[in-house]
Amino acid sequence: MSWWRAATVVEALRRPLRERREATAAMARACVRENPALGCYTHVLAGDAAAPLVAGPLAGLAAAIKANICGVGWPNDCASRILTDYHSPFDSTAVTALREAGCGFLGLANMDEFGMGSSCEYSNYGPVRNPWNRERTAGGSSGGSAAAVAAGLAWFALGSDTGGSVRLPAHCCGIVGLKPTYGRVSRYGLVPFASSLDVIGVLARSVADARLVFRLLAGPDPRDATCAGPAWSADREEAPGAGWRLAVPRDLVGGALAPVAAKDFEHNLIRCRQLGWIVDDMDIGFAADPVRTYLVIAAAEASSNLARYDGSLYGIAPGNPDTGGDDPPYLRAVREVRSRGFGPEVQRRLMLGAYVLAAGHRDRFYHRACAARRDLAARMTAALRRYDALVLPTAAGGAWPLGAYRHDPVAMYPADRFTVPASLAGLPALTLPTGLDDEGLPLSIQLVGAARSEEKLLAMAEALEQELAFRAGKEAPWWRTD
Amino acid sequence: MVADGLNGLRPAVGLEIHVRLRAPTKLFCGCRNDAHAEPNTLICPVCMGLPGSLPVLSADAVMLGARMALALGARVAPVSRFDRKHYFYPDLPRNYQITQKQAPLAVGGSLAVAGMTMPLERMHLEEDAGRLLAGPRPGTVAVDLNRAGAPLLEIVTRPVPAAGAGIRAWLRELRRLVRWLGIGDGSLEDGSLRCDANVGFVAPADRDDPAASAWSELKNLNSPGAVQRAVAYYRRPRTWRSIQKRAMDRDFSWRKSAEAYRALYRRVA
16 A cells, blocks of 8 residues: 555655655546546546645645635536536635645545535535445535545545535544634635535544644635634644543434444543543533524525526526526526526525525524524533533434435435534534444544634644544555455 | 595605715725726626625725715614625626615715705615626627626615605705715716606505505616606606506515516516
8 A cells, every 4th residue: 555545644744745746646646546436526637736836835745625616727516517617717715825835636526516415416426435335425515525535535625514514524434524613714716505604624634634724724815704813823722631621512412323323422522531621511402403494594595695507607508498487588598507507406405595585484484593593603602611612423323325315305404413503603613533333434523612713623633533543544444455 | 635546645756876986996896996998898706706706895885885874964884784685687697786785884864955855764885787788699688797796875765745846956966966075976877876766655644554555666767857757757647657667666575576577587588
C-alpha cells in the first residue's frame, strides 16, 4: 500500500515537497482508476488544476471540492441535470483560499442534487458508494467528499452542511467532519440550498487536518454579508486538557439509536470521563420535532433559492414546452425546463417549500417553524453557557444499504435527526469516528459547541481521537484487497 | 359624495413613486449604476443572479434613501429588513426581486403642496428589474440586465381623496425635491422617476368592512398629467376599465401576483 493512502495532511507536510507532489500525482491516477467503482467524483480533474505550481502551506496536496462550490476551471452542476455544463465564471472565497495555500483540486465530489438528500442517491451521476462497503450509502449530501477522503482519493475535501450534510457522510465513511459556525466561513460561491443554514465544512482524515483547513477558510468576507467577525487567529488556542464539561441532551438523543450504536455512544461517554472530563445528562426541553422544523425552513428557503433555474441564462435550454394548461409560452418553457432539469427529491422539496410559504399556510408552517428554531437555538445556547460542548450521536447506526428508502423517500428524512439541531442553531459541530459496528461500518460521536468555539471543539476532538485510537486511514481495509 | 351608485364609497388615490437613486453602484453589487450604457455591459455574477453569488447592500443607496426620508419627515427605522418577492419573468434573473415588505427603511412623513398634504405610508429600497428588448428574430425577446439591480427608492403615499389637479402639482414638487436633494435624476421620460397610482373606492371610516373597498393599480404613469387624467378617468368606471392595463388588488400573496403576471405574460410572451 502506498504511504499516501492512509496518510494525513499533517503527516504529508512533514515530507519533502517532491514526495508530496508524487503522491498527489499517484492519487490523481487512482482517482481515474477507482472512481467508476465508487462514484465519489462527478468529474476528475487533471493537469494544473490537480497540481498547481503555487507555494503555500498546502503545496503539493490536493482536495476534493463538492460540486456545489464554484470555481473557475471545472463544471459546477451541483449534480443536477438542470445545470449541465454550467461553468462558474468566478471562484468561491473558499476555493480562493485553497488556491492561495497552494492546494490543487482532484475533482468535483458527487453529492445529492443541490444538497438535498442524506444518501447521495439523488445525483444526476448515480449514487456514491461507501468505501467500507460498496452496497452501503456514503451518507449525504457531501457523500462524494467523504468517500473520496476515506478511500484515499483526496487529501481532504470541502463539503457543505445544511442539516448534516458534512457530518452524516463523515460518520458513514469513518472520517472527521467539521461544520463551522454559521457565518464563520464565507458562503460566497457556494450554490445555496437553504441560505440561513448553509455552511461550507471540512472533511478530513484527522482532527489536526480539519483544523489546518478550517483555519485557512475561516474569516470575514466582504462578499458575504453574513460572514463577519475576526479570522480564526483571534481565537484563543485551546490546549487539550482535563476539565472539559460536556452534556448529553438526552431528550434529543431519545431512543432512536440502534443497539450497537447506543452501546458505542455510551462507551464513548465513559472514555470522555476517563479523560477527566465531566459528562452530565440533561434535557434541552425542546417540544417540537427538530427534523420537521428543519424540513419546513430548508424547503421554504430552497424554493426561493432555486427559483432562478429557469433555463434562460445558463444550464439546460428549454425543449418542447409541455402542452398542459393555457399558460403563456414563457411560463410553459420555464416549467418544462424545471420539470426535466430537477430530480424527484428536489421537486418534492420545492413543492413543499412553495406550500409552506403560500398565503394561508405561512403562519401555520413557516412562521411556526421559525419560532421553533429560535426556541431551540436559545435553549442550546443557554446549555452551552454551562457546558463546553453538547454530545450527540451523528446517526442512529452505521451506513444503511443503498436503495433502502427507494420506495419511501420521506422515511429517510429522520436520518438527520441528530445533526439538524446544530444547523438550526447555527452552532459549530464536529463528527469524530469512534469505531466500527458489528458489520464493520464506522460509528461516530458528534460534539456541538457554542458559536465560534471551533478551536475548543477541535481540541476536545483531538484528545478523544488519541484516546480512542481509531482513524479511518489506519483501519479501512478496502484498498488492500485490490 | 353624491349618491352615484357607489353605495357611499368615496374615490381615493394612493401613489407609489419609484425613484432611481443616483448612487454610484447598483443596490447589491459593485456594477456601475448607469441607465444609458450599451446593453449588458454593466453586469456581474450578483446582478445576473448566477449560482453562488450573494448580494451585499450598498451603503450609498441607504444614505440617499435616508436623506429623502428625513426631508419628508419620515421616521427612519433603526432596523430594516429585505424580503424576496417572487415571480417568474425574463427580466428578473433570480426570479425574485429583493425589496422591503415587512420592515421598510422609513415610515410616515408627508409632503404638503399648495395646501394639499399627502401623508406618506412608507419608503423602502428595492432593486430594479432588467429591460426587455425586441429579440434578434421576430417573436423573440432579448434581455438587457444593465438596469437589473439598480437601486430604487419606493415612496408609498397613504390614500387621499382623489383630487386630480392637486396630485399633479404634488408630484411636480416631489420631483423637484428629488432633484434638489441629489437623490436621483427625477426624469419621468427615462424612467428614473416612475409613478403608479392606486385608485379606489374607500369605505367611510364608520363602516368596518374591508371587502367594501376596492383598489385598482395603474402602472407606469409617465407624466404628472397622466396621473391626473387617470384619476379623473376613474370617476367614470366604464372608461376606466377600458384603459386599465391590469388590475392587481392590494394582496401581496404570491397567488395574486402570479395571476397578475400570468396575464402580463399572455400579452408579452
